[in-house]
Amino acid sequence: MNSITxxxxxxxxxxxxxxxxxxxxxFTKLVNRYQSAMLQVALTYVGSLAIAEEVVxxxxxxxxxxxxxxxxxxxxxxxxxxxxxNRARRRGSEEARTTPFSGLQPARDDSGPSVDPDRFRGxxxxxxxxxxxxxxxxxxxxxxxxxxxxxxxxxxxxxxGLPERQRExxxxxxxxxxxxxxxxxxxxxxxxxxxxxxxxxxxxxRAAMERYLQQ
Amino acid sequence: MRHAATEMTCQExxxxxxxxxxxxxxxxxxxxxxxxxxxxxxxxxxIEQMRVTIRLLGKLSEESISAEARRxxxxxxxxxxxxxxxxxx
Numbered sequence: 326m327n328s329i330t331x332x333x334x335x336x337x338x339x340x341x342x343x344x345x346x347x348x349x350x351x352f353t354k355l356v357n358r359y360q361s362a363m364l365q366v367a368l369t370y371v372g373s374l375a376i377a378e379e380v381v382x383x384x385x386x387x388x389x390x391x392x393x394x395x396x397x398x399x400x401x402x403x404x405x406x407x408x409x410x411n412r413a414r415r416r417g418s419e420e421a422r423t424t425p426f427s428g429l430q431p432a433r434d435d436s437g438p439s440v441d442p443d444r445f446r447g448x449x450x451x452x453x454x455x456x457x458x459x460x461x462x463x464x465x466x467x468x469x470x471x472x473x474x475x476x477x478x479x480x481x482x483x484x485x486g487l488p489e490r491q492r493e494x495x496x497x498x499x500x501x502x503x504x505x506x507x508x509x510x511x512x513x514x515x516x517x518x519x520x521x522x523x524x525x526x527x528x529x530x531r532a533a534m535e536r537y538l539q540q
Numbered sequence: 541m542r543h544a545a546t547e548m549t550c551q552e553x554x555x556x557x558x559x560x561x562x563x564x565x566x567x568x569x570x571x572x573x574x575x576x577x578x579x580x581x582x583x584x585x586x587i588e589q590m591r592v593t594i595r596l597l598g599k600l601s602e603e604s605i606s607a608e609a610r611r612x613x614x615x616x617x618x619x620x621x622x623x624x625x626x627x628x629x
Contacts (some may be wrong), residue, residue: 499597534589
């Protein structure tokens with residue numbers, strides 16, 4: 326009896342067994358399932374799509390070579406993502422060393438408030454801590470404006486400008502749709518940490534969208 | 541729980557939106573949160589903005605796999621297989 330059946334969904338453990346036996350269809354299936362998420366994650370750490378593709382290619386080789394040791398203690402998805410992230414991090418820090426002043430330098434890991442404090446009423450106001458300059462209502466905004474190419478460009482740029490740890494979490498959670506627990510697993514961080522990073526990241530992306538829409 | 545009785549401020553609320561949307565906000569905080577939103581259109585708009593932000597993030601174009609990358613991957617796979625796929629088992 327193979328131990329990998331313990332945690333994995335039947336479908337995934339079958340895939341792993343087929344892969345170990347060298348089944349090309351199983352490999353194609355796995356590529357179709359995870360490749361785009363792997364690329365998205367790799368792009369969090371490196372500067373170009375071409376390099377991200379190289380990283381993912383390396384990661385796949387790492388997956389194949391590691392299959393014999395994969396015991397199914399984590400989900401296949403988690404295990405694969407960890408391999409991509411390790412490789413992409415290494416590649417990203419090599420890039421940063423060779424191009425010290427490039428625009429790739431991530432912002433400092435900040436811990437400021439989610440919204441500029443000037444937007445709230447001060448202590449001497451009868452309503453301290455309440456909106457002075459409230460956000461506008463986006464509910465009535467035309468979909469065409471909201472879902473425009475420029476808007477997505479703004480969102481993408483806002484994510485790219487986040488400190489690395491915030492970028493990792495928001496990419497996995499909101500872009501790729503991982504659950505909080507999965508993100509904690511993949512990145513080996515605590516619940517609290519995950520929540521704080523996600524909150525800062527979302528708050529900053531929201532603020533960037535607001536700035537753009539007010540122009 | 542003196543705190544539970546005091547009204548939440550907008551400035552406090554914006555720091556709790558992620559936990560609120562995740563459903564991880566403790567019950568006492570949640571009722572203060574809900575009570576505040578019922579009477580505050582600014583915070584209602586803020587929460588809506590966060591929802592829109594999350595929705596857009598989920599629509600960021602997925603990078604699709606290029607034909608070239610797929611070919612390279614299959615070549616990698618075949619080399620790996622030729623070198624003894626089962627090694628290590």
